[in-house]
Amino acid sequence: MIAEIGLAALWLAAALAVxxxxxxxxxxxxxxxEVNPLAIYARPAAVVQAFLAVLAFILLLRxxxxxxxxxxxxxxxxxxxxxxxYKLTGTWGNHEGSMLLWVGVLAASGGLLAAFEKRLPERTMxxxxxxxxxxxxxxxxxxxxxxxxxxxxPVPAAEGTGLNPLLQDIGLAIHPPTLxxxxxxxxxxxxxxxxxxxxxxxxxxxxxxxxxxxxxxxVLLTLGITAGSYWAYYELGWxxxxxxxxxxxxxxxxxxxxTALMHSVSVLAAxxxxxxxxxxxxxxxxxxxxxxxxxxxxxxxxxxxxFAVDPERGAFILGLLGLYIGGAFTIFALRAxxxxxxxxxxxxxxxxxxxxxxxxxxxILAIVLLGTLYPLLTEAFNVRVSVGPPYFNxxxxxFAVPMFLxxxxxxxxxxxxxxxxxxxxxxxxxxxxxxxxxAAVSFFGQFPLLPLLGxxLAAALAVxxxxxLRGRNLKRVPVATWGMVLAxxxxxxxxxxxxxxxxxxxERLAAVAPGGTEQIxxxxxxxxxxxxxxxxxxxxxxxxxxxxxxxGEPVILNPQARSFWSPPMSTSESALLTKWxxxxxxxxxxxxxxxRWQIRIWxxxxxxxxxxGGLLIGLGGLLAIAGRVRVDVKRRSATAKGAQRRADIEALxxxxxxxxxx
Amino acid sequence: MKAKHQRLVLVIIALLAIVGAGLLAAWSxxxxxxxxxxxxxxxxxxxxxGQAVRLGGMVxxxxxxxxxxxxxxxxxxxxxxxxxxxxxxxxxxxDLFVENSGVVAEGSLGPDGVFxxxxxxxxxDENYVPKELEGMGTQDAAKMAAETTVGLN
Numbered sequence: 159m160i161a162e163i164g165l166a167a168l169w170l171a172a173a174l175a176v177x178x179x180x181x182x183x184x185x186x187x188x189x190x191x192e193v194n195p196l197a198i199y200a201r202p203a204a205v206v207q208a209f210l211a212v213l214a215f216i217l218l219l220r221x222x223x224x225x226x227x228x229x230x231x232x233x234x235x236x237x238x239x240x241x242x243x244y245k246l247t248g249t250w251g252n253h254e255g256s257m258l259l260w261v262g263v264l265a266a267s268g269g270l271l272a273a274f275e276k277r278l279p280e281r282t283m284x285x286x287x288x289x290x291x292x293x294x295x296x297x298x299x300x301x302x303x304x305x306x307x308x309x310x311x312p313v314p315a316a317e318g319t320g321l322n323p324l325l326q327d328i329g330l331a332i333h334p335p336t337l338x339x340x341x342x343x344x345x346x347x348x349x350x351x352x353x354x355x356x357x358x359x360x361x362x363x364x365x366x367x368x369x370x371x372x373x374x375x376x377v378l379l380t381l382g383i384t385a386g387s388y389w390a391y392y393e394l395g396w397x398x399x400x401x402x403x404x405x406x407x408x409x410x411x412x413x414x415x416x417t418a419l420m421h422s423v424s425v426l427a428a429x430x431x432x433x434x435x436x437x438x439x440x441x442x443x444x445x446x447x448x449x450x451x452x453x454x455x456x457x458x459x460x461x462x463x464x465f466a467v468d469p470e471r472g473a474f475i476l477g478l479l480g481l482y483i484g485g486a487f488t489i490f491a492l493r494a495x496x497x498x499x500x501x502x503x504x505x506x507x508x509x510x511x512x513x514x515x516x517x518x519x520x521x522i523l524a525i526v527l528l529g530t531l532y533p534l535l536t537e538a539f540n541v542r543v544s545v546g547p548p549y550f551n552x553x554x555x556x557f558a559v560p561m562f563l564x565x566x567x568x569x570x571x572x573x574x575x576x577x578x579x580x581x582x583x584x585x586x587x588x589x590x591x592x593x594x595x596x597a598a599v600s601f602f603g604q605f606p607l608l609p610l611l612g613x614x615l616a617a618a619l620a621v622x623x624x625x626x627l628r629g630r631n632l633k634r635v636p637v638a639t640w641g642m643v644l645a646x647x648x649x650x651x652x653x654x655x656x657x658x659x660x661x662x663x664x665e666r667l668a669a670v671a672p673g674g675t676e677q678i679x680x681x682x683x684x685x686x687x688x689x690x691x692x693x694x695x696x697x698x699x700x701x702x703x704x705x706x707x708x709x710g711e712p713v714i715l716n717p718q719a720r721s722f723w724s725p726p727m728s729t730s731e732s733a734l735l736t737k738w739x740x741x742x743x744x745x746x747x748x749x750x751x752x753x754r755w756q757i758r759i760w761x762x763x764x765x766x767x768x769x770x771g772g773l774l775i776g777l778g779g780l781l782a783i784a785g786r787v788r789v790d791v792k793r794r795s796a797t798a799k800g801a802q803r804r805a806d807i808e809a810l811x812x813x814x815x816x817x818x819x820x
Numbered sequence: 821m822k823a824k825h826q827r828l829v830l831v832i833i834a835l836l837a838i839v840g841a842g843l844l845a846a847w848s849x850x851x852x853x854x855x856x857x858x859x860x861x862x863x864x865x866x867x868x869x870g871q872a873v874r875l876g877g878m879v880x881x882x883x884x885x886x887x888x889x890x891x892x893x894x895x896x897x898x899x900x901x902x903x904x905x906x907x908x909x910x911x912x913x914x915d916l917f918v919e920n921s922g923v924v925a926e927g928s929l930g931p932d933g934v935f936x937x938x939x940x941x942x943x944x945d946e947n948y949v950p951k952e953l954e955g956m957g958t959q960d961a962a963k964m965a966a967e968t969t970v971g972l973n
Contacts, residue, residue, distance in 0.1 A: 435834075513830060513833075520834065520838055520841075521838055521841035522841070524841040528845040544856050545849065546872075546874075546926070549849060552848070553848050556844065667891050667910055669891050730912070746912075747911075747912030747913065748912070751886070752890070756891050
């Protein structure tokens with residue numbers, strides 16, 4: 159019964175999406191200050207739809223929890239012997255389940271918007287909900303017509319086929335839901351942008367409504383990408399943290415657009431400039447989310463992490479993509495001219511720096527987009543190519559380096575217009591840090607150019623991030639400003655980690671007999687023994703490595719080579735020794751004919767800073783949201799108090815006259 | 821400068837930067853067109869020594885030899901023709917690296933004509949087949965799919 163209820167909930171939700179779309183559209187017919195009687199159904203439809211879509215997802219979770227093998231999806235992706243946690247995470251470790259999660263988050267964010275957003279004019283709100291309903295409808299159609307997660311098997315399976323062991327990891331429990339919430343949070347930014355474009359209500363108060371959604375989606379994307387990078391690093395066993403893999407790029411592209419959008423929406427909210435540009439980025443950011451979904455879900459690209467792919471579904475998503483992105487950009491092209499002009503600003507100003515950052519982010523986005531799609535284009539001409547780091551690294555660095563430089567200076571500039579001469583000290587400090595660090599590091603040896611630049615920029619950014627606080631009373635600095643400082647410092651921390659990993663990593667690869675010792679950096683690694691071990695659904699060989707730093711007390715590391723039996727495959731479980739200044743990363747390989755074991759050990763100085771930086775960036779975003787919400791609440795209560803006082807005064811008739819002092 | 825003019829200037833700057841990025845991408849991607857080689861292509865027009873490329877093909881039967889250090893492996897990669905490229909790789913072999921199965925080697929050609937692989941991509945999960953290998957003859961492709969894909973019926 160449960161599967162049927164879930165399916166019914168999805169159909170009902172789709173019907174409500176139609177109602178939301180039509181009713182919301184009537185809001186555009188509302189006269190000034192009035193609400194069209196047919197427009198009042200949009201909000202309740204969005205809320206009930208959210209409830210139904212989330213219900214459907216919970217029902218699927220339950221089917222996975224109890225391993226209901228009469229459901230095709232469960233039989234194809236789960237196994238009764240699997241640990242409960244991975245049964246649950248297996249719900250979204252496949253195509254249908256992850257699309258249901260996507261739709262659930264889409265509906266939930268639409269429902270939240272409908273339930274809690276009261277500041278937007280009703281016409282804009284109606285148009286926004288209509289667009290949100292339209293987007294949801296397409297994805298309901300996709301689920302119901304081509305990827306029904308609740309499909310029953312004619313005869314229940316005797317046992318499930320299991321879940322790809324690479325996905326049986328706590329990383330999968332966190333990474334996709336976070337990323338999806340971010341992707342889909344951008345759908346609200348998209349709907350708001352389209353709603354405002356349709357009603358021409360693009361102004362600072364609109365930007366203040368849009369900003370928390372953009373910030374929230376951006377924080378989730380940041381954390382999702384950070385978690386995904388760490389997962390790939392420790393789970394794939396290759397010791398890398400970014401592979402420029404199409405699936406990774408699929409999450410990076412919306413992040414780049416969202417980063418630009420977050421900055422431009424702040425300019426619009428604070429200074430009433432960049433009106434059309436913000437709308438365009440709102441459309442672009444969600445377009446990138448959908449493109450990412452298409453790339454990952456359609457099977458057009460092979461990737462080390464693409465799973466559950468099916469080319470036939472590609473056409474459906476491609477159709478949706480064309481409809482939404484094409485439609486949105488058509489409306490944008492037709493309406494953009496009608497959006498009123500924003501305020502002017504000089505090139506040397508905070509706005510100017512933010513525009514520069516936006517343009518650089520867009521250029522990097524173009525580089526990543528073209529590199530990701532290029533193999534698809536050439537394949538149409540029967541030429542097969544793979545595009546890898548030799549393209550992505552230098553091409554994106556050309557735009558990233560000036561962006562980081564301006565990022566250090568931008569927050570120090572004044573709004574509207576500024577004189578660079580005012581910042582002589584700061585500019586000199588930043589230049590000295592970049593050049594000084596590069597020169598100092600080059601003195602100690604030959605290092606590749608990009609890590610060197612990264613180190614110089616990281617040092618400058620780390621210091622510059624705190625310069626906006628200079629000479630201010632720290633107690634009176636707004637929370638949102640602290641958020642910016644922290645996020646920019648996080649970028650410096652990540653950059654430092656990436657540069658150190660690129661420049662100073664050491665690697666040792668050897669075949670070692672039990673009892674043998676290998677030296678890497680300050681560490682002596684002894685292979686004590688190799689033993690077989692068994693887990694709930696796998697067996698493994700496990701090495702016991704005694705790691706001793708500078709002859710100190712040894713620490714034990716246990717890298718494993720695991721074999722799963724359903725589906726039959728092997729994974730490498732790396733073992734990590736985390737120190738404050740880096741990580742020792744160990745992997746065990748095959749046994750040579752003479753009985754020696756292959757072991758591979760990396761010393762990666764400060765590699766953890768890559769992810770600490772990601773967490774700091776996310777935390778900065780959270781502070782910015784908290785700061786904005788606080789200011790909004792204060793402003794609202796201040797207006798309420800003002801209204802109350804005016805009412806009190808009116809009720810008294812005449813204002814009380816102060817008693818004249820004698 | 822009027823607001824309208826400023827908007828125009830902004831649009832032009834943004835367009836220039838993005839078109840610039842596009843041109844840069846197109847230019848470097850054209851160089852990347854030679855990034856992936858089949859053995860016969862590498863035999864006919866070898867890439868420059870040291871240039872980062874990928875070599876994809878099948879691991880020739882009986883060609884896998886481990887050196888005395890226990891971690892360096894030499895093998896031959898073949899494609900649709902008789903051409904075979906010798907490959908040397910130091911590292912932990914992917915679990916599904918076996919004779920007669922598909923492999924993509926990342927690395928560069930050494931001065932002695934041996935391809936020095938820094939990374940080997942064999943079958944990665946039960947659904948993954950290196951897309952580049954689809955260009956092999958139907959027979960080889962079918963054989964490779966059968967041998968390198970576990971769990972698909």
